[in-house]
Amino acid sequence: MQTATIDPTVLEKWDQEYIWHPFTQMQQYQQEKPLIIERGEGSYLYDIYGNKYLDGVSSLWVTVHGHCHPRINRAIIRQLEKVAHSTLLGLSNVPAILLAQRLVQMAPAGLSKVFYSDSGATAVEIAIKMAYQYWQQQGNEQYRHKKKFLCLQLAYHGDTIGAVSVGGIDTFHRIFAPLLFETITAPAPYCYRCPWQQEKSNCRRECLQELEKIIKKHQHELAAMIMEPLVQGAAGMIVSPPGYLRRARELCRQYNLLFIADEVATGFGRTGKMFACQHEEVSPDILCLAKGITGGYLPLAATLTTEEIFRAFLGRPEEGRTFYHGHTYTGNPLACAAALASLDLFEQSGLLQELPEKAAFLSGELAKFYSLPHVGDVRQKGLMVGIELVLDRTSKEPYPPGAQIGHRVILAARQKGLILRPLGHVIVLMPVLTMSIDELRQILEITYQSIAGVTGE
Numbered sequence: 001m002q003t004a005t006i007d008p009t010v011l012e013k014w015d016q017e018y019i020w021h022p023f024t025q026m027q028q029y030q031q032e033k034p035l036i037i038e039r040g041e042g043s044y045l046y047d048i049y050g051n052k053y054l055d056g057v058s059s060l061w062v063t064v065h066g067h068c069h070p071r072i073n074r075a076i077i078r079q080l081e082k083v084a085h086s087t088l089l090g091l092s093n094v095p096a097i098l099l100a101q102r103l104v105q106m107a108p109a110g111l112s113k114v115f116y117s118d119s120g121a122t123a124v125e126i127a128i129k130m131a132y133q134y135w136q137q138q139g140n141e142q143y144r145h146k147k148k149f150l151c152l153q154l155a156y157h158g159d160t161i162g163a164v165s166v167g168g169i170d171t172f173h174r175i176f177a178p179l180l181f182e183t184i185t186a187p188a189p190y191c192y193r194c195p196w197q198q199e200k201s202n203c204r205r206e207c208l209q210e211l212e213k214i215i216k217k218h219q220h221e222l223a224a225m226i227m228e229p230l231v232q233g234a235a236g237m238i239v240s241p242p243g244y245l246r247r248a249r250e251l252c253r254q255y256n257l258l259f260i261a262d263e264v265a266t267g268f269g270r271t272g273k274m275f276a277c278q279h280e281e282v283s284p285d286i287l288c289l290a291k292g293i294t295g296g297y298l299p300l301a302a303t304l305t306t307e308e309i310f311r312a313f314l315g316r317p318e319e320g321r322t323f324y325h326g327h328t329y330t331g332n333p334l335a336c337a338a339a340l341a342s343l344d345l346f347e348q349s350g351l352l353q354e355l356p357e358k359a360a361f362l363s364g365e366l367a368k369f370y371s372l373p374h375v376g377d378v379r380q381k382g383l384m385v386g387i388e389l390v391l392d393r394t395s396k397e398p399y400p401p402g403a404q405i406g407h408r409v410i411l412a413a414r415q416k417g418l419i420l421r422p423l424g425h426v427i428v429l430m431p432v433l434t435m436s437i438d439e440l441r442q443i444l445e446i447t448y449q450s451i452a453g454v455t456g457e
């Protein structure tokens with residue numbers, strides 16, 4: 001049955017009737033006309049009426065080389081003709097092996113083992129359990145106390161209970177507080193709303209001084225620190241000041257805790273380099289990858305770790321050192337084949353080399369957004385952009401949630417042929433990495449007009 005032959009109004013009705021959408025207030029959703037995507041090509045998505053939209057958020061931060069890329073399509077089809085799935089529990093498969101080898105080659109130095117799963121949240125769950133078990137299996141008795149995790153305020157690491165425990169976004173996480181394990185938190189490096197009221201000019205990295213104090217105090221009980229390197233994505237594209245990542249990593253080494261880099265959002269070119277950690281020459285003990293790993297095609301995630309951590313899990317079966325964690329579709333061959341094709345494209349297309357020019361274009365154009373009086377802060381790292389809207393620029397007073405300011409801006413953008421997804425009052429731009437300068441310009445123009453229209457200028 002061809003979906004195209006189904007009456008669009010029936011699809012709209014069934015969407016309302018049968019689907020509970022994630023991160024969506026369904027009462028509001030059911031009052032709006034749903035946007036139903038039928039196909040994609042390059043930088044564009046097309047709805048069931050044939051309307052064309054620029055994909056301004058890379059389909060929730062995943063699309064890398066564009067939609068319906070012939071090379072990735074072909075790689076999946078070729079694998080499909082061999083086998084769609086076979087388990088990684090005790091067996092192996094060809095694309096999973098080839099991809100693991102590639103990931104280790106390209107990852108920051110020292111990461112040598114790949115543990116697969118299927119989403120960002122599971123990549124983080126694995127990192128947490130791995131770090132925890134690592135310390136429990138050390139010979140040194142003192143290390144058995146290392147059971148806690150240090151995380152940043154405003155962090156987002158996914159929606160499963162472990163990942164929520166190390167998260168810090170009140171709106172999403174507050175209600176689940178009684179279900180979560182206890183963590184130690186440090187202030188977010190949120191320069192626009194600096195807790196110490198500092199400006200860039202007089203910043204003495206108070207956030208890092210505070211971080212060191214916390215680590216020092218809790219070192220004996222800390223298993224690991226987890227953070228999103230360079231950009232706290234879901235918090236509203238909060239870009240940490242230069243050197244923050246590097247220093248956080250150093251502190252973890254100095255005080256003997258593991259450093260987990262959650263590059264689920266920042267990985268695969270998004271920040272202008274393959275991995276955000278590479279901007280500050282950081283090698284984490286554990287690296288979480290997902291979102292862009294398959295070029296935005298299929299669910300796949302990987303948690304990479306070091307030889308040292310891996311070795312702590314070795315022993316005879318009866319010793320109980322085995323890592324008892326796994327997901328049914330772990331290392332799915334179709335997803336791994338898509339990921340391999342995506343990495344081939346990175347190598348052959350010169351895409352990474354084009355990113356600095358695109359990022360520079362964005363930053364030049366984004367400066368103009370400050371002419372809109374309700375634009376409080378514009379943040380950018382590579383091709384990740386957050387535009388924070390405020391009710392009052394001087395006091396930085398945020399819009400009240402009821403104003404639905406972000407939502408109204410993205411609905412306005414949709415009318416003009418651009419798909420966006422806000423984070424509350426922050427307008428997010430996450431262009432597909434292969435977008436042309438001209439497409440980037442269109443995204444910026446539509447976004448500018450939409451903000452201007454909605455905020456009443």
Ligand SMILES: *Cc1c(COP(=O)(O)O)cnc(C)c1O
Nearest residue numbers: 119120121156157158233264265
């Ligand atoms: C999106 C995201 C996750 C969760 O990934 P899912 O695939 O949605 O589970 C985890 N960490 C970061 C930094 C993310 O941006």
